[in-house]
Amino acid sequence: MGTFIAIVLAAVLTNNFITVKTYGICPFLGVSKKTSSALGMGVAVTVVMVLATLVTYPVYEYVMKPLKFDFLEIIFFIFIIAALVQMLEKIIQKLSPSLYNTMGIYLPLITTNCAVLGVAELVINDGTMEQFLSGASMNIGWAVLYSFFAGLGFTLVMIIMSGMRERLNYYKTPKALAGFPTAMVTASFICMAFMVFTYIQI
Amino acid sequence: MNLLEFTTQTWITVGIVAAIFAGSALVIGALILVVSKVFKVDVDEKITKILENLAGANCGGCGCSGCSGFATKLASGAGDISDCHVTSPEKKAEIAKILGIELRDEERTVAVVKCNGGATNCAEKFEYNGNPTCASCASLLGGNKMCATACLGCGDCKEVCPENAIEITDKLSEVNPDLCISCGACMSACPKQIIERIPASAPVYVACSSKCKGKDVMSVCKVGCIACGLCAKSCPHGAITMVDNLPSIDYSKCTGCLTCVSKCPRKIIIKRDVAKTEEQKTA
CATH class of the missing domain: 3.30.70.20 (Alpha-Beta Plaits)
Known part of the structure; x- marks a missing residue:
């Protein structure tokens, strides 16, 4: 139970993907103008993160490690994730056109998203995961749990950001700061707010 | 088993790495091919043809999400071409021909x-x-x-x-x-x-x-x-x-x-x- 809570807290708050690790900044700044699209992007990233971990973790552990070409992990993971997203897009388009219309448009954007590659990399990195596991041995269950809650943390920050940007639209900003510069300032404030969570002792 | 220690010569190691990539590319490519065959979606030819004739301004004036949404709506029989105020009358006549309906006279x-x-x-x-x-x-x-x-x-x-x-x-x-x-x-x-x-x-x-x-x-x-x-x-x-x-x-x-x-x-x-x-x- 302790490990479970540690992983959830780490993935959502203390090691949040956007604000602490600065992964996935492109969707964070690009798709956060509206809450609806931010939510769609967040859900899509969460789904792809879980699926990517489900595939890359076993491939790494049972194929790449025994055959000793695990140093190719980054290129291989990009390979696998890109193919996975392509297939997922096709499958969703066939099975549920309505889901495809709301979420499918974000899938091509995720193909080479650093947050997805980041979670696949982190769960195979012993040094990163050890601090949350507190002695328990790493397995695919923990990996998927971590990736799912990392996705939720990503969605959380996306929604906070889009909510703030929507509110900021009501105010006239100085011309030099209007638009993207304001978004950068907003992003820095959110990141500073999330620094508080790094003091949580797990 | 260590794939990379068959030989001490560097170029053969590089060849092995290249082979690993080629092999996995083949496997993944085949997988994508199978999935796209199994989950093939039949896109209505009408929709693509209508979309070619629409103005492509994606202004949302028709109430749909962009021109592709409007094309889908038109092809399904719902919707009215005159909802679009951007497309030129000649192009609208073309769309009416595709849909097989009469176009009402209307002015810009x-x-x-x-x-x-x-x-x-x-x-x-x-x-x-x-x-x-x-x-x-x-x-x-x-x-x-x-x-x-x-x-x-x-x-x-x-x-x-x-x-x-x-x-x-x-x-x-x-x-x-x-x-x-x-x-x-x-x-x-x-x-x-x-x-x-x-x-x-x-x-x-x-x-x-x-x-x-x-x-x-x-x-x-x-x-x-x-x-x-x-x-x-x-x-x-x-x-x-x-x-x-x-x-x-x-x-x-x-x-x-x-x-x-x-x-x-x-x-x-x-x-x-x-x-x-x-x-x-x-x-």
Whole structure:
């Protein structure tokens, strides 16, 4: 139970993907103008993160490690994730056109998203995961749990950001700061707010 | 087993790595092929053909999410081509042919702002120093203008216009008919609802939306319609009728004689520079 809570807290708050690790900044700044699209992007990233971990973790552990070409992990993971997203897009388009219309448009954007590659990399990195596991041995269950809650943390920050940007639209900003510069300032404030969570002792 | 220790020669190791990539690319490629075969979606040929003929402005004026949404709606039998105000009549005829339906005759339309007030002509209720959008200004006692249907001049219409066709001069917005695609974005953005569509070839338009009686208008606005009815009486073709204290012009009867323009005591029936506009469109 302790490990479970540690992983959830780490993935959502203390090691949040956007604000602490600065992964996935492109969707964070690009798709956060509206809450609806931010939510769609967040859900899509969460789904792809879980699926990517489900595939890359076993491939790494049972194929790449025994055959000793695990140093190719980054290129291989990009390979696998890109193919996975392509297939997922096709499958969703066939099975549920309505889901495809709301979420499918974000899938091509995720193909080479650093947050997805980041979670696949982190769960195979012993040094990163050890601090949350507190002695328990790493397995695919923990990996998927971590990736799912990392996705939720990503969605959380996306929604906070889009909510703030929507509110900021009501105010006239100085011309030099209007638009993207304001978004950068907003992003820095959110990141500073999330620094508080790094003091949580797990 | 260590794949990379079969040999000590570097180039063979590189070859092995390349082979690993080639092999995995083959496997993944085959997987994608199988999935795309199994989950193939039959896209209606009609939709792609209609989409080719639509203007592609993605303005959302039809109420759908972009042109592809509108094409899907049209292909399914729902929706009306005339909902799109951007596509040219020739292209619409092409779409009608694809759908196998008759196309109604219709003319290109443009939006006009039916107010001539601005900062100097229309009196103000109070000085507004709030958030400079029409929507928030209008939510405060219906805006800072004495006239209930005056242009507030904060430029909500300018913000939403996809073609940058709207200019704000002296707290009054004006649509440039050469750039206007009649998508209707400004019409729905205006909290006062004083932007309307008129035919692009219309020789005149009424630049006032006030439905109040003459005396009330007289006291607040220098250029408001006082509902005297001179235009309706003087029009030689009977194209103008008075509706709700405002002249309403039937453009099918209007010949462009401009009698109303010269008769109007408040100069609110405005002559449009049609010849130039239409020339530019055909050129």
